[in-house]
Amino acid sequence: MKTIQVLLVEDDPMVREVNRQFIERVDGFEVIDMAPNGIKGIEKIKELSPDLVLMDIFMPEQDGVESLRQIRHQNLEVDCITVTAANDVQTIQQILHLGVYDYIMKPFTFERMEQTLLNYRLFKEKMGAVEEVNQQELDEMMGQTKQANSEPESVQPFSQELPKGFNRATLAKVLQYLKQSNNGASADDVAAGIGVARVTARRYLDYMEKNQMIHVDIQYGSVGRPVNQYFFEE
Template sequence: MKTIQVLLVEDDPMVREVNRQFIERVEGFKVIDMASDGVKGIEKIKALKPDLVVMDIFMPEQDGIQTLHQIRAENLNVDCLTVTAANDVQTIQQILHLGVFDYIMKPFTFERMEQTLIHYRQFKEKMASASDVSQAELDEMIGQAWQPINEEQEQVIKVSQDLPKGFNRATMDKVLKYLKQCEVGASADDVATGIGVARVTARRYLDYMEKNEMIRVDIQYGSVGRPINQYFIEE
């Protein structure tokens, strides 16, 4: 597949440069231009016709939400990915309703960006080579392989129906999925790096899940320094 051309729309010059470097570290992606606000972003979309726009939300002149509305209203043929510090539910819902491919919260790791871009490239490659798709093929493309709910998933659903303020099921599912892959357990630092969240966030979820008997914790003592909590999925 051809190189995916990316337009980067971000008002902070330092963040813009970091994001450019992250994007171009992923094979098959090239940042063809950058814009500092939504007005300039729309102009460049029309002139350059990029495949993907990676866009901030809080910007001068015209913010990301207004820009997404304009992209959809004018039926501009471009995919969109938001990279933003916005973490309130109202903003997240607005952006998801406007059909972004993914929503990445600042601060984020290179691995989190890489994961999204690889998924996006795979999606575009499969769509380009297909004329018709089955439900299973579509599920695979969008990363939502359907499976019957098992007992462990029922436990997650039951606990997450009434989560404390500041918790959400999607993050809890990511923590569980990561721990499943760790046969020897994982620390809060491991989980934070593995799913692309802050260590304090990972620790909050791990502590909550351990208290609700969804996972177990073992304290491991090294020769130097404080003991480390290692978290495991309950068998």
């Protein structure tokens, strides 16, 4: 299959560069251009006809939701993946209604990005090789079986046992953040990293530590109170 050409639409220059490096580490993908907002992104889609757009949501001048609406309204033939910190249900529903291939939440690991791109490439290869498919073949192409069990294994046993007020998605995000934090993370680090209040992060961390999903190390500095540093339990 030919190289998949990607347009990256992201307003933060540092995030754009990190995303570009992640994408180009995956064989068969090339970032052909970048845009700082949705207006420029739409212009470049029309000019360059990329195969795939990676779209941020929170951008100046024109955000990702409106940009996706315009892509669909104008029948622009391009696939879209959102890469965003937006985690509220209303925004997620809006984006999914607009037909994105995947929704990646910041912060994320290279492995999460890689898996999405590999799945997308496989989907395009299979779709390009046949004229008709049955339900099982379509499910396999779209990764339905895999998605049904896509949560981290350490989270799955707690699917029916979370305390009142806890959310499995938030639990998974805390766990994923700790997995990519080689030196551990404090409650403040986790709160800032996944976009929740410190008290919320602390509740999840305490719960996970009690259930032996993570472990805690009390670190003493030269000044001030000791800090709990949390680590993923291998």
